[in-house]
Amino acid sequence: MIYLNGKFMPIEEARVPVLDRGFIFGDGVYELIPVYSRRPFRLHEHLRRLQHSLDGIRLANPHGEDEWDRLIRELIGRNEGQDQSIYLHVTRGVAKRDHAFPPGVRPTVFMMSNPLVTPPPELVASGVAVVSAADNRWLRCDIKAISLLPNVLLRQQAVDAGAAETLLLREGFLTEGAASNIFVVQNGVLLAPPKDNLMLPGITYDVILELASAARIPCEVRRIAESEVRAAQELWLTSSAKEVLAITHLDGKPVGDGKPGPLFRQMHRLYQDYKASVMRKDG
Numbered sequence: 001m002i003y004l005n006g007k008f009m010p011i012e013e014a015r016v017p018v019l020d021r022g023f024i025f026g027d028g029v030y031e032l033i034p035v036y037s038r039r040p041f042r043l044h045e046h047l048r049r050l051q052h053s054l055d056g057i058r059l060a061n062p063h064g065e066d067e068w069d070r071l072i073r074e075l076i077g078r079n080e081g082q083d084q085s086i087y088l089h090v091t092r093g094v095a096k097r098d099h100a101f102p103p104g105v106r107p108t109v110f111m112m113s114n115p116l117v118t119p120p121p122e123l124v125a126s127g128v129a130v131v132s133a134a135d136n137r138w139l140r141c142d143i144k145a146i147s148l149l150p151n152v153l154l155r156q157q158a159v160d161a162g163a164a165e166t167l168l169l170r171e172g173f174l175t176e177g178a179a180s181n182i183f184v185v186q187n188g189v190l191l192a193p194p195k196d197n198l199m200l201p202g203i204t205y206d207v208i209l210e211l212a213s214a215a216r217i218p219c220e221v222r223r224i225a226e227s228e229v230r231a232a233q234e235l236w237l238t239s240s241a242k243e244v245l246a247i248t249h250l251d252g253k254p255v256g257d258g259k260p261g262p263l264f265r266q267m268h269r270l271y272q273d274y275k276a277s278v279m280r281k282d283g
Contacts (some may be wrong), residue, residue, distance in 0.1 A: 003075050022146055036083055076113065130164060193222075
């Protein structure tokens with residue numbers, strides 16, 4: 001069951017006009033909200049990020065937070081599964097093809113639910129391989145835009161190489177992954193790129209830094225040079241679905257000893273404890 005422009009319906013019945021600006025221009029934004037035990041996780045934070053994205057493309061929010069909350073929870077209730085992934089998508093709407101914003105057009109609002117699939121234990125134990133590439137995306141990566149072709153092409157580089165993700169570097173510094181945030185461990189210190197226009201402000205990114213602070217793991221949020229990435233003792237990738245995974249190989253070379261490191265194992269335990277004690281509680 002999906003939601004489209006005020007109605008819940010089977011996905012097979014959903015129709016969007018071909019002149020929707022999301023289809024024509026990629027003119028829209030989205031959110032991906034994990035659901036644990038049928039409760040949306042950090043919904044306020046996700047909706048705040050949605051508002052930031054809408055503001056970034058100068059599109060009025062079609063709903064207030066209370067209405068989003070109601071619609072999202074109803075969609076969860078209409079679908080099976082204790083753990084779900086809610087995809088929320090807002091475009092500028094349907095209009096004659098013209099680059100300029102069309103006046104008086106109603107935004108298109110689409111939501112769907114998919115099963116939330118998290119990494120299996122064997123992947124957590126082994127870690128993943130990634131490749132690196134130049135970050136050739138636009139300069140407003142903080143906007144969660146539906147026009148993801150650069151990310152698609154960058155992620156395909158990883159697929160072609162048999163890797164799990166593509167780590168992105170811009171002008172000698174780490175930004176993020178094609179569909180994840182990246183953390184670096186060097187000399188026992190957890191390093192994170194700063195939230196700016198060159199990376200998406202991940203909700204899981206925030207959770208990792210909060211857990212590290214509570215556990216008194218030394219952290220620095222700053223620009224991270226490519227040389228530091230390649231000399232790292234540990235590398236991690238994080239996202240709502242992947243949670244936190246160790247990167248054990250970068251461009252075919254081992255990271256550290258080529259196995260998930262001690263700080264990763266500590267963070268993974270902290271994350272799983274947090275998931276059990278907080279993520280599965282309303283709030």
